[in-house]
C-alpha cells in the first residue's frame with residue numbers, strides 16, 4: 001500500500017499514534033498523515049514498525065522506546081519537541097501506553113508543558129468490549145493478570161463483589177490456567193473471550209465461565225493467538241429483597257472485610273437478616 005497522505009510539516013508536538021491490532025486496514029487516515037509528517041517515529045520495536053511504515057510507503061527516522069530505555073530516551077525525544085520538532089510514538093500494536101510503553105514519556109511531556117496529541121485508533125480492549133454483549137456502561141481495564149498463581153487468584157477473588165465489567169489481556173500460554181481459576185472462583189459468571197481480533201481467526205466465546213473453560217480447554221485451536229478476557233460484573237440478585245442501599249454498602253464493605261463481618265455491620269445498621277446478607281455475599 002503506497003500512502004497517498006501528503007507529507008506536510010506538522011505542528012510541534014508529541015503524537016500518540018494508534019496502529020492496527022491485526023488488520024492493517026484499521027490504520028486511520030490521520031495516523032498515516034501524522035506518521036508521514038513527523039520528524040521522528042519512536043517505536044517499541046523499530047523492526048516491527050518499519051514493516052508497517054514500508055507497507056504505507058514511508059521511510060522515517062526512528063528511535064526505539066521500550067520499557068527498559070524509556071527514562072533515558074524520554075528527555076532526548078522531548079528535547080526535540082521542545083526545539084520545535086514533532087515526534088510520533090507508536091507501539092507494536094494498538095494504542096500506545098495501553099499495556100504498552102509510553103507512560104514516562106507522556107508524563108514528562110505534560111510536566112514540561114509540551115503539546116501531546118492523541119491520534120486514536122485500534123485498541124484490543126475497546127474492540128473486545130464493544131462486541132462482547134456484556135455491559136459497557138461501567139468497566140474496569142486491569143491489563144495483564146499477575147503471572148504468579150497466588151497473586152492471580154487474589155486479583156480474581158475481588159471480582160466476587162465487583163459490580164463493573166472487568167477486562168484483562170491474556171497470553172496464549174496462560175489462557176487455560178486463567179480460565180480454570182475464573183471458573184473455580186466465579187462459577188456461573190458470564191464471561192467472554194475475544195481471540196485474534198480483526199484477524200482471520202477472530203473468535204468470540206461467551207457463556208458461563210465453566211462452559212467457556214470447557215470450550216477452550218478441549219480445543220487446542222482455541223488456545224492459540226492473542227486474547228482479551230471480559231468478566232461480567234457481580235449482580236446483587238437479592239437487591240430486591242434487601243434494598244439497593246444496603247446492597248451497595250454490603251458490596252463496598254465486602255471488599256475490605258470478611259463476609260461475616262460485612263453482613264453483620266449491614267444487618268445491624270439496617271435491621272436486616274444477617275444470614276440473608278451473608279448468603280448473598282458467599283453466593
Ligand code: SAM
Pocket residue numbers: 021022091093094095096097098099100122123124125168169170171194195196197198199226227228
Ligand atoms: N496496546 C495494545 C492495545 O491497544 O490493545 C495492547 C498491547 S498488549 C502488549 C498486547 C495484548 O493485547 C495481547 O497479549 C492481547 O491480550 C491483547 N491483544 C492485542 N491485539 C489483540 C488481538 N488482535 N486480539 C485479541 N487480543 C489482542
